[in-house]
Amino acid sequence: MSVPLLAIDRVRKAFGGLVAVNDVSFEVAQGELLGLIGPNGSGKTTMLNLISGALSPTSGNILLSGQPIAGLAAHKIARIGVARTFQLVRVLPSMSAVENVVAGAVFGHNRLWGGEALTLARELLARVGLKGREEIPVAAMTYIDQKRIELARALASNPHVLLLDEWLAGLNPSELRIGMELIREISAQGRTIIMVEHVMDAIRSLCQRCVVMNSGAKIADGISASVLADPEVVRAYLGDDDDA
Amino acid sequence: QDPVRIGVSASKTGPLAGGASGVLWPNIKLWAEKVNKAGGLKVGDQMRPIEIVEYDDKSSPEEAVKNIQRLATQDQVDLIIPPYSTGLNLATAPLIAKYGYPQIVSTGNANDLDQFVKRWPNTFWLLGPAQGIADGIVGTLKDLRDAGKIGNRVAVVNVSDAFGLEMIKTGKPALKQAGFDIVYESSYPLGNQDVAPVIASAKAANPDAFVAYSYPPDSFALTEQAQLQKFNVKAFFVSVGGNLDAYGKRLGAAANGVLIMGGVNASDPVFQAYRKEHLEVTGQEADWWASPVAYASLEILQQAVEHVGSLDKEALNKEIQSGTFKTVIGDVHFDNNINNNNWTVGQWSDGVVHGVRATGNLQGAQQPVIKPVWPSN
Amino acid sequence: MLILLTGLLLGGTYTLIALGLTLQYGVARIMNLANGETLVAACFVTFWLYTGYGINPLLGLLVIGPGAFVINWLIYAWLMQPLVKRARNRGMLEVDSILATFGLLFLFQGLMLQAFGGSYFNYEFLARPFSIMGDSFGLNRVVACVAAAVIAAALYVFLYHTDRGTAVRAVAVDPRAARLVAIDVRRTAAFAFALGGAITACAGTLLSTFYTFNTSMGVLFTMKALIIVIMGGVGDIRGAVLAALVLGLTETLVASLLDPGLTLAANYALFILVLLFRPQGIFGKRPA
Amino acid sequence: MLEVSNLGVRYGRHVALEGVSARVSKGEICVILGANGAGKSSFLGAVAGLVGTEAGTRIVMNGKDVTKLDAHLMVEEGIALVPEGRGIFGELTVAENLRLGSHARRAKPDAGKMLDFVYGLFPRLAERRRQLAQTMSGGEQQMVAIGRALMSKPDILMLDEPSLGLSPLLSKELFKSLATIAAEGFGILLVEQNARLSLKTADRGYLIETGRIVGEDTAPNLLKDPKVMSAYLGDAAAAAAH
């Protein structure tokens, strides 16, 4: 294997006595779509926070294309090329849909300006299914539409790595299908993605590979199908009966 | 009868309101009532009632300047009574000068007044230069020391605003020059009433005399703390605030022997009558220093008009520059626009302040006495 | 020792000044710029009761506290409630309340000006030396400090160890969610505001026993209170008390050992230190 | 127990709900299905007293007309809501959040018992009593929200997408406990995207589309209904697995 795009190396994060991420290591290859799963409170969001710079690790390294990024300020990491969505959507409420997306285009890795940024934003809005609603203030949009905005905003910065924190949560089955299709497309275009998700259908059908965390530690890492069949994963996370 | 319109802009709100409401506003009221009761202001051969047009400058120079403009150009008043405090008087001086009104400053003083007066010859300074007042206490202490009543050790503090600093600027060198040993020296911020540390440190330095260039809230606070901490010195001096009647009332017997800035000739019947009238008309006591001065400034204005026989500003300025005026603080004559006869130190004694030191030729000063220890309560 | 005790007494005074605003701003979310005027008004009323009717200021508390509570309740119900209702978010409420209480500030000041004029007032009460460990302090200050301790402790117990108090904090955190747990948000916020006003008024009464005051002095108290409230972490009683004590101690230390002219600079240095090491205020909680 | 008739909600000019009628009885689990923006949350909000209703609306709880009651009084009437986005008190501890749940007068007497019940349901909350709610993970916060609503000992528990963010295991357990709760005599009104799981647990369901009720049936029937299958069950797994 060549140099992985993203390498997490024995990363640890403690909040006082509570170790939320406990010496976790894994790598993500260029173009991979990695599922990060685990029970509630197992440290997934914390992991994404560490990668995106919202938190700095207590110890350990994070390398993006070999360059250490652990502990850098969030805005620097964003410029280097990491974009994210939030578990509870965070849009810019007083701005319109297109302005929200432009924010990503202007300041992120992409650093476009003016007409270019605007064109890209409109394109991305169309891609996430918000064509024709560019000028609507996002505060008036529903939860799902706001999630779309967030995704478009993250994409607008043209990141090396895209971090999705339960982006599919709260979608009804038909929306879920659309959402999954969208992620699949984005991935197919070569974008590297780490997705945290509790929707197993999505993990199963989208992610080749999965990392499973439990109580801050990594308990499994490998091909989704076999990881999800791992008895420990089933016991800690999936539950025994078949249906999810 | 066509009234004479007299404009006032001074503080009713803001940090300067406390002083202005104690000293300036009541005297304007008293004077206006008195003049009108007597039939009005004598302008030439007419007796014209006076009408006061008053504005609040909110203790701010912008506002003060605007008010003066309003008085001069909108209300077109005949005369102007200038604001309270050194700062506002200096800030409004150019404008008052532009419109030619005489500006008789009763509640402000500064160093380098000579220079200022040259630039604006329509300004008159009743309290004289800051130096005279600041140095007064030094003279008193010197007398006491030379009489063998107190020692050589002095603690001196000041409130760190324009007033306190102007005072300390000449007061300190004067103390040194008089051969005093400054054993403690410090300044504290304006508005600070938590002066326990100041008194404690001063006490620790074990001085014979305590000099505070202070303002009312801190004058009270310093005195109270001195009393609480049994800080007994032979001479205890506070500045603005010590002159208030409330100071004597509040402290009662404890006030005896406290030295204050300014003063009056308490035994002068003219002053006594004035005090009585002040209380009757305004419902509030005159203080023992600035009130009569403020009142005097109005008397001077009145007499200048009477002498000149018209409201011609140019003529009024000339008259004030050269004339002599009979007032509640005695006969006043300006030397180069500055009054050089001022009470500089007074002393409390049984609810009354007696002037113990003055510049120039004021009569009636009493001998200062050393302060008894604070009564224990 | 003298310095320490003097500092503690000053801290007690500051605690008094700040506690009311902690409730009003921290819980009812009204940044009450008229806070200092409430305090000064209480000074005047105390003065008037004492010098006019011989009512001991400590007894006066029994009238002034409840009186201020009622008045502040009405102020909240009539003047603040409409703003709370129309505010679409906390920011709007903050702006509106700043503007409205700025108006109140003038109104109160104007009324006091009409009633009492602009001159300085003070009176003598318990201005006796009280000796603690060989040093003597003003009994009035000691009383105020003890009262501050009592009020702060009572408030703490109320807020952290009673259901009603927890409800008050819940409203501070999230008024919308509070409705979902059967809390009458309007009443609770009005209660917090009124209680804050009452405490401020009591502070005024106590302070008037050793401060010289006049109509224009409210702003100074408001500023002090704001600094303490924010330094301690908005809405946090423990923080406010600690901030007040720390402030009192540093000011006294600096005034005694360095230069009274540098107290403010010292305050600032302290403030920056607190911010650098505890950006959320002394007890404030880190945002998520 | 809860009867809603002719409920209308509008936001400015936008009509979000119109002529909606529904009821929930004791011990029953009732689910509302609908696409996003259909008005599900608005419905729950209106019943809870958070969202103003139009004239003509009538909400009756235990035989009492509660249409115009304010949200905090609704809780006293026995209606508790776990809102979208949770609405927990982030700066308070887990224990305080739960204690506030029993702030309602009706809940006080049994507060201790309910607390044990909640801690039994979500042991994680018992472990983290003193943690600030906002520092809990997404799923943990959801537990706090549900626990808090239960603490008010409601007759009707309304949940807006409760499984959002819960792990598969926990979702299953949640629905099991909902069944337990219902069995104890609580009525449950549920809005849920996970239609399959919820219909399996529920007794009855309503379908809501652009502000109107377009269907109502027992849960087993709805599960079989082809229209429902395509719209709400979607059979996402089947469709997505190539």
Place this chain on the structure above:
Amino acid sequence: MNIPRNELLAVGAGLAGAAVLAFLPLVTEGFWLSVSVNIMLYAAICTAWALFSGPTHLVSLASAAFFGVGTYSVAIFIDVLPFPALVLIAVAAGALLAILVGLATLRLSGVYFVIFTLGLAELMGQIVTWVQTNFGGTIGLYIFTDLTEAHLYWMLLALTVIVFMTGWLINRSRLGLALRIIGNDEAVARHVGVDTARARIILFAVSGAFIAVAGAIMAPRYSYITPDAAFNPMTSFLVVIMALLGGTRRLWGPLVGVVPFTLVMDFISGHFPNQTAVIVGIAFLAIVYVLPDGVTGQLESLFRRRRPTDQGLLATTVEEGR
């Protein structure tokens, strides 16, 4: 540059308006000129204030500090340097102070900044006093110049125009966009790559420098500068109040607050000198209740015309305003 026509029109109208206003001193002098100086002063300061506080939602109470710094820049050097040089010193001093304060507090968020700025004026006043007591000669500094009210007015008018132009340019720049994002959600701002601390500090410095210039221009009006007058905390409050009254969402918002506020206040203090405070209080409360969205909000809803949201923001290529 491709600037939307309506914005060009607005700029043109603004400049034309300013040109007309420039004739005012020729028509009136005395009182109305004084009032105009005050209005122009607050127009400049409030707009400069809103440049920073509008988009960031951080209420700065430091106006008095900047103002005083500007005033003192003039007072200290008036005898040795020509006036224009003093204005430059004020710019530098204001910006420097802002940067220092910004470095200390702007990395942190919210209320701490507010409170820090609240005491800043007093702190500066005390430091100046302390320095002057311990090292300097006098505390009060005389300023004698030959500048008249009309001169002050013209300078303030020019300053206001410059502040407006700057605000307009910032709004169209990356910096402007960055600030709007920060104002919406700081965490999002950081995660999309905005250096939030830096953006704020730059803007704070710009705003502070302008306010300092206003202070410098006003210095000659004081004649005698003392710390308590130059660093009067009331200035800070008035600025906030007027700007909020007007509304801070639009560049011209503060202006529509300043004009009526100053005139109404003036009317009241002119006609009811003894009841000023009570009436101002009541009037103020009334305004807050009658105009819920500030004057701007009211005007906007009066003239509401449907137009696409803020396209001007992006339709330009002003480079790197950072």
